[in-house]
Amino acid sequence: MSRMxxxxxxxxxxxxxxxxxxxxxxxxxxxxxxxxxSQQKEHEEYGGVVPELAARSHxxxxxxxxxxxxxxxxxxxxxxxxxxxxxxxxxxxGLIVGNLFAKTLSLALNKKFIAVDHLEAHILxxxxxxxxxxxxxxxxxxSGGNTKIILVRDFENYQILSETLDDSLGETFDKxxxxxxxxxxxGPLIERNAQNGDSEKYKMPMPLxxxxxxxxxxxxxxxxxxxxxxLIEKNKPLNQNIICDICxxxxxxxxxxxxxxxxxxxxxCDMQIRNIVISGGVSANxxxxxxxxxxxHNMELLFPERxxxxxxxxxxAWNGLLKYEKxxxxxxxxxxxxxxxxxxx
Numbered sequence: 001m002s003r004m005x006x007x008x009x010x011x012x013x014x015x016x017x018x019x020x021x022x023x024x025x026x027x028x029x030x031x032x033x034x035x036x037x038s039q040q041k042e043h044e045e046y047g048g049v050v051p052e053l054a055a056r057s058h059x060x061x062x063x064x065x066x067x068x069x070x071x072x073x074x075x076x077x078x079x080x081x082x083x084x085x086x087x088x089x090x091x092x093x094g095l096i097v098g099n100l101f102a103k104t105l106s107l108a109l110n111k112k113f114i115a116v117d118h119l120e121a122h123i124l125x126x127x128x129x130x131x132x133x134x135x136x137x138x139x140x141x142x143s144g145g146n147t148k149i150i151l152v153r154d155f156e157n158y159q160i161l162s163e164t165l166d167d168s169l170g171e172t173f174d175k176x177x178x179x180x181x182x183x184x185x186x187g188p189l190i191e192r193n194a195q196n197g198d199s200e201k202y203k204m205p206m207p208l209x210x211x212x213x214x215x216x217x218x219x220x221x222x223x224x225x226x227x228x229x230x231l232i233e234k235n236k237p238l239n240q241n242i243i244c245d246i247c248x249x250x251x252x253x254x255x256x257x258x259x260x261x262x263x264x265x266x267x268x269c270d271m272q273i274r275n276i277v278i279s280g281g282v283s284a285n286x287x288x289x290x291x292x293x294x295x296x297h298n299m300e301l302l303f304p305e306r307x308x309x310x311x312x313x314x315x316x317a318w319n320g321l322l323k324y325e326k327x328x329x330x331x332x333x334x335x336x337x338x339x340x341x342x343x344x345x
Contacts (some may be wrong), residue, residue: 009317012098013090020313033073055093084320126291143280144170197248284309
């Protein structure tokens with residue numbers, strides 16, 4: 001039996017300060033502890049994330065979060081094997097805080113440092129302890145900052161097939177919610193209101209999905225967002241029924257766009273695909289999740305556990321473990337970046 005491996009993961013790319021400890025013993029990975037400090041209240045009044053406020057909050061919270069993760073996990077810092085931290089993409093202020101903390105701890109403990117691509121961590125999260133999936137597979141990443149379809153040929157072998165030309169899907173949810181007078185973050189509130197609405201009430205456009213653009217691989221949500229804005233203006237003053245109907249119609253349209261783009265991507269793959277991974281914060285939307293499962297019923301679809309859909313330390317630690325096993329380490333002078341290098345690895 002091989003020695004167990006313990007990895008600390010630190011996440012600070014946006015508005016969550018998170019850390020986790022995972023332990024691998026033979027073929028099973030156990031989550032020893034994970035802690036998330038959310039900044040939702042700080043950013044709520046602005047309707048979105050304010051980068052400088054986010055960086056300050058990370059600075060105030062990171063030592064508290066990491067200390068708690070060790071206490072909750074019953075692990076001493078000296079007993080870990082490596083420290084993984086998200087190094088890209090993300091808000092520079094948050095990345096600086098997380099990386100400096102992780103590198104300082106790495107130096108103090110004489111432990112390996114592992115730089116993690118935040119998007120790669122999201123994509124690979126559903127693979128932890130899951131024997132149902134094997135390479136190659138298709139990944140749909142739908143989050144607050146990104147909307148992409150990626151062909152995952154193998155670990156560290158990615159081909160971006162589709163991405164958004166404007167807003168991400170999560171950002172689109174937030175902006176539509178703001179127009180409707182709902183709070184931030186908007187995704188969960190739109191999903192909740194949609195449950196009491198008529199998804200057939202309003203017909204909405206599906207940009208880059210019909211006519212001459214139907215084979216365009218990319219996403220565009222600006223036209224849909226503008227349509228919702230005009231629809232709101234037309235139906236003022238809004239009442240709860242109108243809000244619910246708009247939410248339901250918007251959510252259904254988004255889902256149809258995702259299905260259309262996934263179908264296109266599957267046709268263009270140069271290898272047989274049996275699995276689709278859906279990850280990122282928007283993958284927590286149960287309507288979208290169930291609709292995709294029902295449509296692609298002849299394939300195996302995998303999602304992270306609901307609490308691990310949004311940014312978290314577990315996905316960073318898990319990606320760090322995969323890199324640790326392959327000896328993919330970084331020096332303490334490694335760079336951070338606001339951009340992902342997913343398409344080049």
